[in-house]
Every structure is written in C-alpha cells, then in structure tokens.
Amino acid sequence: MTKTADLDLSVPDINCAACAGTVERALSALPGISKLSVNPATKRVHMRAEDTPLRDISDVMEKAGYPAQLATTRLEIDGMHCASCQGRIERALTGNPQVASAQVNLATQQAQITHAPALSAQALAQVVTDTGYPATVIEPNAAPTAPKNEASALRRRFLTALVLTVPLFLTEMGGHIIPGLHDRLYALVPMQVVWIVQMLLALVVLAGPGRKFFTTGLSALMRGAPEMNSLVALGSGAAFLFSAVATLAPSLLPPESRHVYFEAAAVIVTLILMGRWLEARAKGQAGAAIHKLMDLAPDTATVLRNGKAVRIPTDKIVTGDLLLLAAGERVALDGVITEGSGHIDESMLTGEPVAVVKSSGDSVTGGTLNGASALTYRVTATGADTVLSRIVTLVEQAQAARLPVQALVDKVTRVFVPVIMALSVLTLMLWLAFGPGLAQAIVAAVAVLIIACPCAMGLAVPVSIMVGTGRGAQLGVLFRQGDALQKLASARIVAFDKTGTLTEGRPTVTDIRTAGITEDQALRLTAAAEVRSEHPLAAAFLARAQNMDLPAAQDVTAQAGRGMTARVEGHNLLIGNLKALEAAGITPDAGLVAHATAAANQGATPVHLVIDGRHSASFALADAERPEAADTIAALHDMGLKTAMLSGDMPATAKAVGTRLGIDQIQGGLTPEDKLTVIGQMGADNVFVGDGINDAPALAAAGTGIAIGTGTDIAIQTADAVLMSGDPRGVVRAITLSRAVMRNIYQNLFWAFAYNVALVPVAMGVLVPFGGPQMSPMLGAGAMAFSSVFVVGNALRLRKAG
Template sequence: MTSATELDLPIPGISCASCAGRVTRALTALPGVSDLNVNPVTKRAHLRLDGATLPQVQEALAQAGYPADLTTTRLSIEGMSCASCSGRISRALSARPDVAEAQVNLATHQAQVMHAPGLSPDTLARLVTEMGYPAQVAAPGRPAAPPPDEAPVLRRDFLIALALTLPIFVVEMGGHVVPGFHHWLHSVVPTRALWIVQMVLALAVLAGPGRRFFAAGLPALRRGAPEMNSLVALGSGTAFLFSAVVTLAPGVVPVASRQVWFEAAAVIVTLILMGRWLEARAKGQAGAAIRALIALAPDTATALRDGRPVKLPVADLRAGDLLLLAPGERVALDGVVTEGSGPVDESMLTGEPVPASKAPGDKVTGGTVNGNSALTYRVTATGTDTVLSRIVALVEQAQAARLPVQALVDRVTLVFVPAVMALAALTFVLWLIWGPGLAHAVVAAVSVLIIACPCAMGLAVPVSIMVGSGRGAQLGVLFRRGDALQKLAEARVVAFDKTGTLTLGRPRVTGTWTDGIEPRQALRLTAAAEARSEHPLAAAILAEAEGMDLPAAETVTATAGRGLTAVVDGHALLIGNGAALKAAGVTPAPELMAQAEAAAAQGATPVHLAVDGHHVATFALADPERPEATSTIADLHQLGLETAMLSGDLPATAKAVGARIGIDRIHAGLTPEDKLTAIRGMGKGSVFVGDGINDAPALAAADTGVAIGTGTDIAIESADAVLMSGDPGGVVRAIRLSRAVMRNIRQNLFWAFAYNAALIPVAMGVLVPFGGPQLSPMLGAAAMALSSVFVVGNALRLRGAA
C-alpha cells in the first residue's frame, strides 16, 4: 500500500454550491489532504490522503455538518482466542488510512469495519487472513452466521486429554494421597521406564488434543505477535522438552535438576481445554437471546391461492400475499389485518405483557403470536425488511460494538503478552542464579507463562455486551449503537418530548358545554363540518361522534387563525378559538368562556361553536397522558435522575401535563432548533426521549437519544436506542439494564486484572523467600481456565437483569 491514498466519498448532505464550499473549506484546513474536488451535483468529494486518515476526514466533515456516507463491512473471523488476538486485528484494520473504525468482538468472533466505499471488503478479509486469522465477508442484509459451536469438539478433546493425562497424574501425585505408593511403584517399575511411559502419554496429549495451541501459537510467535496460544505452547512445550531431555539424555542436565514435569505439560493442556469447553458452553448461552429472536419466525405459513389455503415456505411468500392465521399460530411476516379481530401477543418483541387488540387495518408483526381468533392478513414486508429481521440486525450490531471502556483493555493487552514473556524470562534467570537449580527455574518460568493468559481480559467487556443486548431485546429495548449501553448508565437528566411520548398523541374530547342547544346536536353539527377538515383536532371530534348520522356540510372554508365556517342543515356554523369568535363579531357566552378558561388551565384546547351568529357550545380537547407516564417519571426520580419536558406545545398545556406527571423542568413553545439548544445546555449525561420528525435533531444531539418505536423512521434512525413499544417506561428498563451491564463489566475487569496482578508475582516466586508458596504450572492452568469461566458466568447473570 502506498503512502498516499485516494478517496471518493459520497456526502449526501450537500445540496448546493455553498454546501460544497463549506465541505471544501473544512477539508482544506485538514493537514495531509490534497487534490480535493467537491462536486455538488454528484454530492461526492474526491481527495488524496497523504498523512491524514479517514477518521480525521470524517470528524472534520461531521463538525462542518456534512458527514460522509461510509460503508460498513462485517467479517466472520476464526482463530481468535484472547484479547491480544482481537486487539491485534483491530489495530491492523484501523491502521489503514481508508478505515474509519474497526470493532473486533472476541465473544462473537466478528469484526465490524466502517470504511471508504472504494475499499473492497475482500481486501479487509484478506488482510485479517494474512495475519493468521481466517476471515470471510458476512453477507450484507442478513444476520451474521454465529461462530461455530466449539463446545462438542472441545468436550471430546478434553475427555481424550483427560484419559491420557490421568495415568501420568496418578503416577506423579499418587504418593501425596496414598503414602508408600511411590516407593511401591518404583520398586516394581524402573524410574526410567515410568518416565518413558509418561513422555509418550504427554506427547499424545500435546500432539493430539493440545495440537491447536501449537498450530496457532507458534506461527504467531514467529510473526512477532504472540498471543494466548503462544503462552500455552511455550509453557507446556518447555515443560515437556525439559522433561524429555532429562529422560533421554540425562547427562546434559545437572544431577540436582534431573526431575521430569510431564504431568505439568499434560495437565496444563487438559485444564485449559476444560476451561475452553466450559467457556464455549457459557458463550453459547450468552447468544441464546438472539437465537431465540431468529427462531420466532416460522418456516411455513398458510397462503390463499385461488381462494384455497395452501401451506407454503415463508421464503416463497411475497408482499401482497394473503395469509390465514389460525388461533395460537405465530405470525409469519409483517402485514395488515384484512379480516377478523382479536388479541395478538406481542410481548416477545415489545416487552408488553398485555396482548394488543387487532382489527382490519391494524398491523401485525412477524414473530408475534395470535390469540384465540382466526385472522387474515396481507403481507407488507418480507426477508430483511421485516421488523423481526431489523431487530436481529440491531441486536447483532450492538453486540459487535466497542464500548469506550474497552479502550482500557486494549491499552493493556497491547503490551500484556510480550510483558508476560519478558517476566517469564526474568523469572527463569533469577531462579537459575539464586534458586536451587535448573528444574526449579524452568518450573517457575512455565508457571508465569501459563497463569497470565489474558482470556478473561478479552471476554470481560464483549460477553457482558452480548448478554446485555440480548436481554434488552427481550425487554423491548434495542440498542442501535453499542456505546449507548455505557452512556445510559452515566445519565443525569432525562428529557422527554410531550406529544406522542408522554401523551398518546391522539387528542380527544374531554368536555362539552352547551347554551341553548343539546350536547348531542352540537357535536353532530360540529362533526359534520369537521369531516371536511384536515386539522388534527378534527379527528378527535369525529371520533367522539362515531356512529352518528352526520348531515352533509356545504361551503366549508378553513382560515388559519380564524377557524372553520360551513353550512350544515341550513345553519351557518363557525368553529374555532376565542379569537375566531371575536373576529367574526360573535358575542362570547360568559358561562362557556369560563369553562373554556378552566379547561385551558388544565392543558386542554377549547374549541367553540357558533350557530347562526350565536355562541352555543364549547368543547375541550386534550391529548391524554399515557397511563405509564406518571410511574415512569417516579421511577426515574427513584434512580436519582432529573426529568425535563421539551415541547413545542403551548406553555399552559405543557405545564399542566408536566405538573400532573411530576416533571422537574418544563420547556414549552420550542422549535426543533430550540430543543437542540436546550439539549446542548443540559451538558454531559443528557438523555432525550422522542418520537417525531421534529425530535430527530435533539435525539442526535443528546448524549443518548432514545426513540419510541411507534414513532417515525427518521426519529428511530437518529436515536442510539429504541423502545419497541410506545411505553415511555422502557427508558427506565433501559437505564436499569445499562447500569447492570456496566456494573457487570466493572466486576469482570476487576477480576481479570486483579487475578493477573495478584497471581503473576506469586507464580514468579516473590513469596518464597518469606516462606510463602509458589504456584505450580498445574495450579496456574487451573486458575487461568477458571478465570475465563468466571467472567462468562458472571455476564450470564444479566439474563435476569432489569
């Protein structure tokens, strides 16, 4: 690869020449960028990097307000066994100037790379493969294939190694259990013969089940990039080779050091295989949530073909097909009900325990379960376009994410394995000089190599993310960006949009007062006129009048700020606010105006009706709060968080709603730009929850944007996390889960780091001069294996979080 790199970046935000000028100025100011050409017609920027990198370019474009549209490639990688492996791959990918970000996940065996569109995904896969980790490009638009289940193979290899190791272990350690065993055994079988049998059995362990450590570790050592397998290969190989020399050429070794450690070499491999088998089983449980999501979609469905029901594979169905849904059957694909009505259990997707009632025109989602009614629905989405497929993709994306806390692990593992090898060499030299002999020095060095394998470090963060993201999906909380898991745990203030988030977003008539006319007649006349109106409040009046026989309205005219006029049943009608009555010269009825003022003080919108010039009725229309809104705010307060409302509604309405549900700070009458300013003023730890198009800027600006899943696609795309149901209480579950995940990660990191910090010095023998113990290689292998199992097991506790 040459020092200079050509980039051709799509920048969709460019809409005119002035936009192109701003992009040009932003990139020109960046050192290391040359040959720049920004085309406003094609919305692309061509440039040459000579010292600059794509992350720098993307940051400059983002600050200018015109981020580039980069390509994301997912790789499936084999052979990763520890944090050193994943860290090395991440650094190699990130070192390319045309790569913006590379996230490598040890738990899922996958990498997610964001790069310039001109960089071929095959080039990335080839780069990783050449490092010794076979990689393939995952098919776009499909869930990534999970890493192969290693548990059965590891179990088989562990049992083989155990059977071969047991005789060696009994020969060497039997005397510690049964006094006199060693004396009897050596009187029956010559010592040299016993050593030869042990050597053959140990060689079978290392060359058979333990071959994987040497096949991966020694090439990595030759490349100057040692990792966990290298430590195991060096440790067990050194113990075996030293013992083999003592057995086959004893004259080479001083008499005082003629000891064999075949049991150490064999037991190391056996115990580490056991640890990997248990770890593989646990990691399989960690991915259970996403497998359960994938399993929600049935393989077949009953379609109507020429009026007859036909059982067909779901893969053969297309948008527009009519499907029959039997009671208790699982919905195959997203669609719209055309016949029948009844409840559908959507809890596996939304976390809501109460089934949702469905009727013709309502949407149904693939993976949900029909209740006790037969339904017919028309397919609207198939394949990767379904809600379930998008959920799976979002969960996978979050599971592959790299949290900011991972940077600490990356910095440590960058130097960890080389440092351990240096410490092992130092231990060998020191014990050779001041210790009792060569054998003791070898054992001490092997103990250091074995006990320091960084498996637990590499798994501490990704396994917690993996389990936490899956648990979130079960609770109806989807993390679109993995770092939202960490940011939500650091939240200080949670701000909500009002309409559609804390309220139902559907105004309804909450009060009717009349003067000289029957309430039903007033509603009938008003609804007849509003039937021709597109105003949001018209729908509330029509809903209230549902089932009434409405007369036809004539000469309907709507004027902004002056209400609506119409002729109904020969009467001239005026419908509007108090200003509209005044502008039309209608004298307001005092009693009705008093009711209107009282309703407005409670956050309702008064609508007046005048018939033939007389003010005869007043309606109060309000957008009721969601039933869960008050408990959501109370729960957030219990978590120690401040709450705020950012609303574009009238101040009186917003303050009334906020007061009823207990909001701390209320900001009303805001434009989208005002919401953006308010969010930025909240500083670090801000969370914004919204659902509308006008919420997108605030969702993007907040430290963590949380979109209501029933909201607009634009809002969801701008958010870091999505609540699949309309329940704002999902943000409480999200924050509790986030805190649990971060607490779990801190526990795992403490264990991983503290384990190594405490036991490496013990393995080196620093306690021996003070009468303390020194860990044997066998105990070191057991401790190392159990540390990884502990970390994964601890992460599995998150399956019951929140």
C-alpha cells in the same frame, strides 16, 4: 511508513458550486491532502491522502455539513481467544488508509468496519485472514443467523486430552495421593520407561487436542504479534522440551535439575481446554436471547396457492402471499390481516403480557402468537425486512458496540502479552541467579506464562454487553447504540415529551362552549375544516363529528404553532389558540376565554373558533395520561433521578398534567428548537423520551434519546434506544438494566485486572523468599481457565436483570 490512498467518495448533499467550495476548503485544511477535486455534478470528491486517516477526512466533512457516504461491512472471524487477538485485528484493519473505523467483538466473534466504498468486503476479510484469523463476509441483506457456538468441538478436544492426561498425571503425581505408589511402580517398570511413556502421552496431548495452541500461537509469535495462544504454546512447550531433554539426553543437564514435567505440559493444555469449553458454553448461554428471538419465527407456514392450502418453508414465501394462521399458531412473517379477528400475544415484541385485539386491516408481526381465532393475512415483509429480523440485527449491532470504558482495556491488552513474556524471561534469569537450579527456574518462568490471562480482560466488557442487550430485547428495550448502556447508567435527569409519551396521544373533545351559535354548528364547521388538517387534534374533532354530514372546505391554510384558516359554506374560519386570535386582530370573547382558561388549568387543550371575524366557540380537548405514567415517574424518583416534561402544548396544560404525575420540572409551549435549548442546559447526563417527528431533534441531541416504539419512524431512527411498546415504564427497565450491565462490567474488570496484578507476581516467586510456595504451572493453568469462566459466568447473571 507512509500510507497513501486515492479516495473517491460520494457526497450526496453537494448540490452547487458553493457546496463544493465549502467541502474543498474544509479538506484543504487537512495535512497530507493533494490532488483534491470536488464535482457538484456527480456529487463526488476525489483526493490523494498521505498519512491522513479516512476517519479524520470523514469527521471534517461531517462537521462541514457534507458527510461522505461510507460503506459498512461485517465479518465473521475464527480463532479469536483473547483481547490481544481483538486488538491485533483492529490495528490491521485500521492500518488500511481506506478504513474509517473497525470494531472487533471478542464475545460475538465478529467485526464491523466502516470504510471507503472502493474497498471491497472481500479485501477486508483477506486483511483479517492474513493476520492469522480466518474471516468471512456476513452478507448485508441476509436474514440474521444464530451465533456460532464452538462448545461441542472444544468439549471433544477437552475429553480427549483428559483421557490421555489422567494416566500421565497419576503416574507422576499419584504418589502424593496413594502412599508408596511410586515405589511399587518403579519396582515393576524402570523410571526411564515410565518417563518415555509419559513423554509419548504428553506429545499426543500437545500434538492432538492442543495442536491449535501451537499452530496459532507460534505463527503469531513468528509474525511478531504474540497472543494468548503464544503464552500457552511457550509454557507447555517449554515444560515438554525440558522434560524431553531430561529423559532422552540427561547428560545435558546438571544432576540436580534432571526432573520431568510432562504432566505439567499435558495438564496445562487440558485445563485451558476445559476453561475454553466452559467459556464457550457460557457464551452460548449469553447469546441465548438471540437464539430465542430467532426461534420464535416458525420454519413453515400454510399458504393459499390457487385456492389450495399448502404447507411450505417460510423462505419460499414471497410478499403478497396469503397465509392461513391457525389458533395457537405463531405468525410466520409480517403481514396485514385480511380475514378474521382475534387476540395476538405480542409479548415477544413489547414485553407486555396482555394480548392485543386484531382485525381486518391490522398489522401482525412474525414471531407473535395467535390466540383462539383462525386468521388470514397477506405477507408484507420477508427475510431481513421483517420486524423480527430487524430486531435481531439491532441487538447484534448493539452487542458489537464499543463502550467508552473499553478504552482502558485496549491500552492494557495492547502491551499485555509482550510484557508477560518479558516478565517470564526476567523470572528465568532471577531464578537462575538466585534459585536452587535450572529446573525450578523453568518452572517459575512457565508459571508466569501460563497464569497470565488476557482472555478475562478481553471478555469483561463485550460479554456483559452481549447478555445485557439480549436481556433488553426480551424486556422490549432495544439499544440501537451500544454506548447507550453506559450513558443511561450515569443519567441524572429524565425528560419526557407529553403527548403520546406520558399521555395516550389520542385527544378527545371533552367540552364545547359557544357564543351566538349552537354546539353542533360550531363542531360541524370546525370538523369540516379539520378534514384537511394533519394536526393530531384534528382526529379528535372528526371523531366527535363522525355522524355529521360535513361540508367541503376550501382555502385551507395551516399556521405552524397557532392553528389554521379555511372557508366553509361561505364563512371564513380561523381555528387555533389565543395567539392566533391576537395575531389576526380578533377581540376574544371574555366568557369563552374564561372557559378555555379553566379547561387549560385542568390539563385540557383549548381550541378557539372564529367565524367571519367573530369569536364564536371554545373547545376543550383532553389527552388522558397513560395509566402507567404516574408509576413511571415515581419509580424514577425512587432511583434518585430528577424528572422533567418538555411539551409543545400550552404551559397551563403541561403544568396540570405534570403536576398530577409528580414531575419535578414542567415546561410547556416549547418549539422543537426550544427543546434543544432546554436539553443543552440540562448537562450531558440527561435522557429525553419522545415519540413524534417534532421530537427527533431532541432525541438526537440528548445525552441518551429513548423513542417510544409506537411513535414515528424518524423518532425511532434518531434515538439511542427504543421501547417496543408504548408503556413508559420501559424507561425504568432500560435504566435499571443499564445500571446492572455497567455494575457487572466493573465487577468483571476488577476481577480480570486484580487477578493478573495479584497472581503474576506470585507465579514469579515473590513469596518464596518469605517461606511461601512456588506456584506450579498446573495451578496457574487452572486459575487462568477459571478467570475467564468466572467473567462469563458473572455476566450471565444479567439474564435476570431489569
């Protein structure tokens, strides 16, 4: 069927007719595009797309350099129980020509959809609801809420089914436990009456606690989209109906087939409800990290209103309010301290146990724990804008991600339920042809339906991601992109920026050598010029000259990668490296150059001062290595990884620092473009760790980019993962965790696939011709329930990973 959509897309980067022409040519090359118009004035593109997915249109525009502005919607979905449900919802969403991508997560019961802005979030929710799974829109600016946990409702359904099933099971199977029970029972009550009582009990189980299997499963079956509930409904329903016929109309069946399986129908429902209850409990534990994070922020806080301290709910507090923070109390919202000083425990953010000293002007984060001092702070962010809310959102987004390994699961589960139903029919036919009778044929067919478990396959990947990313948040490692979990696990080399990543990022002036002037004169002139500079080294000069009276500087001009020029007290100054001196035609002073070279060999950065064309001073600036840097490199080597340093600092400085830390490959003097080239030569399995604006391109280009959380926003936004603290050991934790998650996923997938491959043939009866047993549907139900619980339970082991 042809799918046609009229698309109207905003493209902010279109600025002129040439831009519009580029976009028009790129889109015209796609098949099925007509009525195309590109308006550079409104920055909009209109087209009619016939059988051309929005995903392809978006990809073409992005490759052309003019990405379209698409909307993102998140949905909360009820009623998903297996991978078939997940796949069906995804196909329903992506079947809309205005949807670019849809990711449905079975573990979190949510969907994330990228789509054309003209398509409303409510329309997307309706698409999912019409598929048979009620969906509601998650408001984009709402503060994150705790994940739903349906364990309580499932527990009630299971216990109700259990109470009804126990007497039914005992009357039918008790004779195997208590010899002679059946003879005494049937001596008191006719067998026909016992069967009628069993039928009524089973009917209550199926129509009560098990009703949802039938309403959901049969509805899906009638839509031609069977799923896990359909298998349960068909299996337990077939057992019940066959038994009802044997009870109420036995003449319709051959004498040898007049058996009842009411206990099988009821036990199937009861065991599967037990499995789903245990699975829901385990999934609740899997989402515990989110719960713990959200519970950190207190519900109330003390606010100063009209000079009075009032305790009010935090959702009533607005930006600008002054809050009082008592000793030992948790910070309610993000803010800036206005009064007092003390220690704040930020371990919930950084994973670091050492409290941080805070005083007036310092920022505090909601959820962190105050020490022994009373503080006052002004609120700077509330609701979804707080750091804690953004962390929870990042974790939720990572949990909803689809790893590349999921593709295999999707291919299998798309056909899994129809194949199982076909195998069940085949089993029935084979048993009718070669078996002892109709009853045994139905038992085998029902066993095939019941024992198959797409639930375990559907949960194998997302539940491990769910637990792993939550554990990462507890360790101070945030995965902004879910697939970073898989990419990090296969890393072969880890490259670091130097300044601010392996070093403190706060260089200090450690030595001054002059020629013809005093050290104070050299420092005073240089610091005066550096007042106007934004270079990281400028702070070092200003810190050293903080007690000096600095004159004003004029005509300050920065020279990228070399230094700066300025005019101070009538002197023309050039401050920079040797390349800057050479470019200006300045003859270097041999003594100062020797001093600079010696300093560089020790890992310091030399900076030269030229006054009125004469080389007058050489400064040595050193940036101390972080105390944890050497341990980080050693730990990565122990994990079998190579290490590299890619620094913009002088090669000699980079080499000195890298050698002390034990790094394998050391390259200095690199521009941001040089870093991109080197990263490209490292292969796909590389990791780059950085913190600065100049690291953003490398972080984006690396196989996996990890940003130090103390770095710039742009670095954090382009990275795949973020370390909330400045401790580089977080890289080791991130890689260790990713390896544990992927190992866990492969274990789950092996179990899920091996379980079905091994037990479905047994249920079909392949062992019977060799003297083996015929599998009971009840055993199949128990095994199926156990498989899902096993997968989730295995994933829960990740709560102690890293």
